[in-house]
Amino acid sequence: SQQGEEDPQALSIQEGENATMNCSYKTSINNLQWYRQNSGRGLVHLILIRSNEREKHSGRLRVTLDTSKKSSSLLITASRAADTASYFCATESKSSGDKLTFGTGTRLAVRP
Amino acid sequence: DGGITQSPKYLFRKEGQNVTLSCEQNLNHDAMYWYRQDPGQGLRLIYYSQIVNDFQKGDIAEGYSVSREKKESFPLTVTSAQKNPTAFYLCASSTANYGYTFGSGTRLTVV
DSSP states (O other), X not given: OOOOEEXXXXXXXXXXSOEEEEEEOSSOOSEEEEEEEOTTXXXXXXXXXXXXOOEEEETXXXXXXXXXXXXXXXXEOSOOGGGOEEEEXXXXXXXXXXXXXXXXXXXXXXXX | OOOEEEEOSEEEEOTTOOEEEEEEEOSXXXXXXXXXXXXXXXXXXXXXXXXXXXXXXXXXXXXXXXXXXXXXXXXXXXXXXXXXXXXXXXXXXXXXXXXXXXXXXXXXXXX
């Protein structure tokens, strides 16, 4: 079963603009993670945010977590063409046996 | 370099044939996972193993089998009982409180 749902499903922006992707989930979590997938490749881990954290930064990435709304957002600032990929949120929870459950992803296209 | 290696990159299966996908890691991770990804979809968990000689079914285990005889290796067999095996298969490993490390995937096609 899939717990995370990303929004929007697809996003197209101009290079230099910011990209925001959202993720909603259903049950209480231990942590939430964001991954990136280039076409036909494996997933790359971007950020892990724990349930007692509200915001984390990594380079041009900013992740927020609102456990009261069961939602998270991933912000990519000053986007580049190389950021073109699919982005997935994944949740780890006791209800999933501490295994990751992935959402359906947001396809981001950054136009040069 | 530490990481996960999946092979082959592409695999073709005939009807009624069993095929085995390889996954090897040198990260010293205890836990390993197999996911299936269909076009435009998220990942669905097939099997996982949290320790050597032990593994558990995921959400879509029917038609698949695994073994975990060594910490480094977690091969996946797609059996003839899996009626719709064409998909992208991803192997991952993890250690506590960190994200998963994924292999580069195997694309399986039925011919």
